[in-house]
Amino acid sequence: MTKDLLDVLSALERKVLWLAAWMIHEANHVRENVDGLKVGGHQASSASLSTIMTALYFHVLRPQDRVAVKPHASPIFHAIQYLLGRQTREKLAAFRGYKGAQSYPSRTKDTDDVDFSTGSVGLGVAQTLFASLVQDYVHDHGFAGDRPPGRMIALVGDAEMDEGNIFEALLEGWKQGVRNCWWIIDYNRQSLDAVVREGLWEQYEKLFRAFGWDVVILKYGVLLEEAFRKPGGDTLRAWIDHCPNQLYSALTFQGGAAWRRRLADDLGDQGPLGAMLDALSDDDLARLMTNLAGHDLPTLLEAFGKIDHDRPTCIIAYTVKGHGLPLAGHKDNHAGLMTSAQMEILRNAMKVRPGHEWDFFEGLSLPESDLRAFLASVPFAQGGPRRFHAARIDVPAELEVEIAPTMSTQQGFGVLLNAVGKQRSDFADRIVTTSPDVTMSTNLGAFVNRRGLFARQPMVDTFKSERIPSTLTWEFSPKGQHMELGIAEMNLFILLSALGLSHALFGARLFPIGTLYDPFVCRGLDALNYACYQDARFILVGTPSGITLAPEGGAHQSIGTPLIGMAQDGLAAFEPSFVDELAVILGFAFDYIQRDGDGEPSERTWLRDETGGSVYLRLSTRPVEQPQRIMTPELRQGIIDGAYWMRKPGPNCQVVVAYTGAIAPEAIQAVGLMAEDRRDVGLLAVTSADRLNAGWTAASRARERGLPHARSHIERLLAEVPPHCGIVTVLDGHPATLAWLGAVAGHRTRPLGVEHFGQTGALPDLYRHYGIDANAIVAAAQAIAPGRPIRYLKAL
Numbered sequence: 112m113t114k115d116l117l118d119v120l121s122a123l124e125r126k127v128l129w130l131a132a133w134m135i136h137e138a139n140h141v142r143e144n145v146d147g148l149k150v151g152g153h154q155a156s157s158a159s160l161s162t163i164m165t166a167l168y169f170h171v172l173r174p175q176d177r178v179a180v181k182p183h184a185s186p187i188f189h190a191i192q193y194l195l196g197r198q199t200r201e202k203l204a205a206f207r208g209y210k211g212a213q214s215y216p217s218r219t220k221d222t223d224d225v226d227f228s229t230g231s232v233g234l235g236v237a238q239t240l241f242a243s244l245v246q247d248y249v250h251d252h253g254f255a256g257d258r259p260p261g262r263m264i265a266l267v268g269d270a271e272m273d274e275g276n277i278f279e280a281l282l283e284g285w286k287q288g289v290r291n292c293w294w295i296i297d298y299n300r301q302s303l304d305a306v307v308r309e310g311l312w313e314q315y316e317k318l319f320r321a322f323g324w325d326v327v328i329l330k331y332g333v334l335l336e337e338a339f340r341k342p343g344g345d346t347l348r349a350w351i352d353h354c355p356n357q358l359y360s361a362l363t364f365q366g367g368a369a370w371r372r373r374l375a376d377d378l379g380d381q382g383p384l385g386a387m388l389d390a391l392s393d394d395d396l397a398r399l400m401t402n403l404a405g406h407d408l409p410t411l412l413e414a415f416g417k418i419d420h421d422r423p424t425c426i427i428a429y430t431v432k433g434h435g436l437p438l439a440g441h442k443d444n445h446a447g448l449m450t451s452a453q454m455e456i457l458r459n460a461m462k463v464r465p466g467h468e469w470d471f472f473e474g475l476s477l478p479e480s481d482l483r484a485f486l487a488s489v490p491f492a493q494g495g496p497r498r499f500h501a502a503r504i505d506v507p508a509e510l511e512v513e514i515a516p517t518m519s520t521q522q523g524f525g526v527l528l529n530a531v532g533k534q535r536s537d538f539a540d541r542i543v544t545t546s547p548d549v550t551m552s553t554n555l556g557a558f559v560n561r562r563g564l565f566a567r568q569p570m571v572d573t574f575k576s577e578r579i580p581s582t583l584t585w586e587f588s589p590k591g592q593h594m595e596l597g598i599a600e601m602n603l604f605i606l607l608s609a610l611g612l613s614h615a616l617f618g619a620r621l622f623p624i625g626t627l628y629d630p631f632v633c634r635g636l637d638a639l640n641y642a643c644y645q646d647a648r649f650i651l652v653g654t655p656s657g658i659t660l661a662p663e664g665g666a667h668q669s670i671g672t673p674l675i676g677m678a679q680d681g682l683a684a685f686e687p688s689f690v691d692e693l694a695v696i697l698g699f700a701f702d703y704i705q706r707d708g709d710g711e712p713s714e715r716t717w718l719r720d721e722t723g724g725s726v727y728l729r730l731s732t733r734p735v736e737q738p739q740r741i742m743t744p745e746l747r748q749g750i751i752d753g754a755y756w757m758r759k760p761g762p763n764c765q766v767v768v769a770y771t772g773a774i775a776p777e778a779i780q781a782v783g784l785m786a787e788d789r790r791d792v793g794l795l796a797v798t799s800a801d802r803l804n805a806g807w808t809a810a811s812r813a814r815e816r817g818l819p820h821a822r823s824h825i826e827r828l829l830a831e832v833p834p835h836c837g838i839v840t841v842l843d844g845h846p847a848t849l850a851w852l853g854a855v856a857g858h859r860t861r862p863l864g865v866e867h868f869g870q871t872g873a874l875p876d877l878y879r880h881y882g883i884d885a886n887a888i889v890a891a892a893q894a895i896a897p898g899r900p901i902r903y904l905k906a907l
């Protein structure tokens with residue numbers, strides 16, 4: 112480590128700190144008249160990582176390394192990318208503004224090469240662990256070419272460690288033999304509200320070691336270490352080691368004079384130590400006492416340089432929240448914002464002239480040419496773009512499936528994947544399945560038997576080698592295609608997020624499929640949201656679902672998931688009734704998750720289908736009689752667009768029944784039961800309320816913006832329905848899912864569904880109890896579609 116390097120890095124750290132402070136200042140003070148809302152500071156929170164990030168990005172990192180940056184360190188991240196030529200001044204000046212640099216690093220909204228979106232604390236941390244597992248997966252399968260493996264690094268807030276999903280990930284990482292993963296804890300001993308408890312680091316240390324991680328504790332910088340070695344230094348070390356976090360923070364905020372008073376009070380006249388401290392000015396004393404390792408470049412560089420192995424490593428680095436700023440150490444500094452007067456003091460200290468705030472080299476004492484040469488040679492910024500574009504993989508135009516006369520969509524899913532598993536193709540080889548301990552019970556078993564489980568080290572299935580009959584072979588190898596997960600659903604979604612970004616992170620296209628019981632989608636919802644937010648691509652299968660999982664019991668019912676499917680951005684939700692529909696949808700999904708166009712919405716559906724996204728399939732274990740029919744191109748298109756007429760309404764139609772999913776037999780039966788008393792009854796099969804609704808909303812918006820001919824799929828379908836006709840909608844889920852159909856063309860509508868939760872029972876009892884059986888559909892039809900009494904109801 113040369114002095115030149117240290118000089119350049121400390122100059123850059125100053126610059127980064129200044130740029131971050133200035134961008135937040137601009138966001139607040141310059142633009143505060145726009146809406147009167149202050150956007151908060153986070154100056155302090157980002158400053159505590161300024162030194163660590165300077166060391167990493169300008170010296171330690173390589174292009175193949177990937178980093179999840181603590182959300183509030185976003186300004187530091189953007190400032191660094193700016194200096195590396197990957198961020199524009201305009202975006203920095205518009206920090207937190209419309210189309211400006213984002214408040215939290217965002218893969219999709221930022222343009223400066225964010226590896227993982229963060230913001231919901233805890234998720235980015237776990238994502239690095241799963242990304243390192245995925246890195247191993249793609250290397251072992253030969254999908255990564257000759258690209259060297261990188262280190263997956265999380266910059267973690269100390270209070271962020273409260274999030275339970277981090278510990279779930281740790282346990283999973285231990286099981287899977289995680290490596291090439293660093294978690295650097297920004298140990299500033301402050302959260303949002305307060306100062307953290309004493310001795311937290313010891314708990315972290317024990318915990319990480321218990322999970323097989325190396326732990327490196329970086330506490331003091333070279334100035335303090337040097338002082339400790341001088342006569343009386345032991346006393347100083349003992350004092351600072353025992354100094355409570357709150358007091359340390361308060362003194363840091365107060366500065367040199369306060370340190371001097373306190374040390375004198377606590378230590379009295381300590382001979383050589385007193386002389387050493389007396390010799391220092393107030394500023395130098397403050398600098399000494401806050402010389403923590405997380406702000407000491409030599410200590411950081413040495414520590415990072417020493418990690419020459421691939422073992423997972425936790426680095427606990429002591430830092431100061433608000434380092435280098437007048438907010439340093441104050442317990443209320445999280446949202447704190449420097450005043451204009453304080454900014455002027457910082458400006459003077461940084462030697463930045465008004466009007467030159469964004470200039471790269473303003474105020475730095477090193478020659479500009481040296482700094483330019485250094486920036487041009489930063490290892491992290493060598494080579495081309497770090498975000499890869501993996502080629503599209505051909506997927507079969509049609510998925511083969513043998514449909515039994517009666518079967519469930521979940522069974523159909525198993526049969527379809529089994530057939531894919533038999534194929535010898537690049538497509539089939541790139542499927543990777545995963546499930547949180549419900550592999551068997553979600554019908555992934557046949558695929559797993561064919562393709563095996565993934566682990567870097569082969570592991571035999573002892574039951575198999577002992578010749579004990581079992582339906583499932585649980586054999587691990589580096590070529591296996593199923594990633595076993597423990598029950599934690601958060602881990603499922605974070606793994607799907609990592610697998611689903613493999614094309615961009617590692618240049619290796621995968622087709623990730625994750626299965627879980629539908630109600631537990633809610634358990635991992637925030638992770639699912641973040642996976643979609645960062646545009647990870649995967650297929651999620653929620654099965655079984657609704658109250659239709661009756662024998663599974665009331666506690667496993669899912670009601671709101673169809674609404675989640677509709678509302679979740681980046682996720683196209685489908686709920687097929689029949690296996691031929693599922694085959695079409697799954698085939699579509701394999702293509703859809705690979706799309707990355709940015710064109711206009713389709714003029715047929717008004718869906719942004721070119722852009723693609725992830726896919727959610729809500730399936731069922733209910734055996735349903737399958738229709739014998741030919742899959743015409745028109746039917747196929749209807750299934751994908753979200754709906755088709757199972758029975759077209761005639762010109763005098765009085766009632767339409769619109770249904771989704773496993774409840775199809777009840778809808779079909781109800782239509783039959785009222786055929787004699789209501790004319791031309793229509794039956795609308797809705798395979799995706801989500802896509803229908805999205806198309807309708809987009810087409811409406813297009814009309815409002817001056818495209819009068821814009822029509823969505825559902826508008827075309829309902830245009831055939833006479834205005835006086837009533838619509839009964841029904842699904843095994845919340846009735847709001849389809850209730851909006853009435854607003855499309857102004858038809859009177861009665862939405863049926865499930866609003867209450869938790870009753871166990873056999874299917875007919877439950878459907879009756881919740882009012883979604885044929886009888887309830889007919890009764891609803893009678894209520895909203897005037898006409899003679901429906902005989903069937905009288906007969907009951």
Ligand SMILES: Cc1ncc(C[n+]2csc(CCOP(=O)(O)OP(=O)(O)O)c2C)c(N)n1
Pocket residue numbers: 155156157159182183230231232267268269270271272297299301302303304432445
């Ligand atoms: C899931 C979630 N809950 C709450 C928040 C609000 N929040 C943002 S930062 C923070 C505390 C941060 O403390 P720490 O991780 O120690 O970072 P520091 O500010 O000290 O750098 C909280 C509670 C959030 N972003 N995400």
Ligand SMILES: [Mg+2]
Pocket residue numbers: 268269270297298299300301302432
């Ligand atoms: Mg903190």
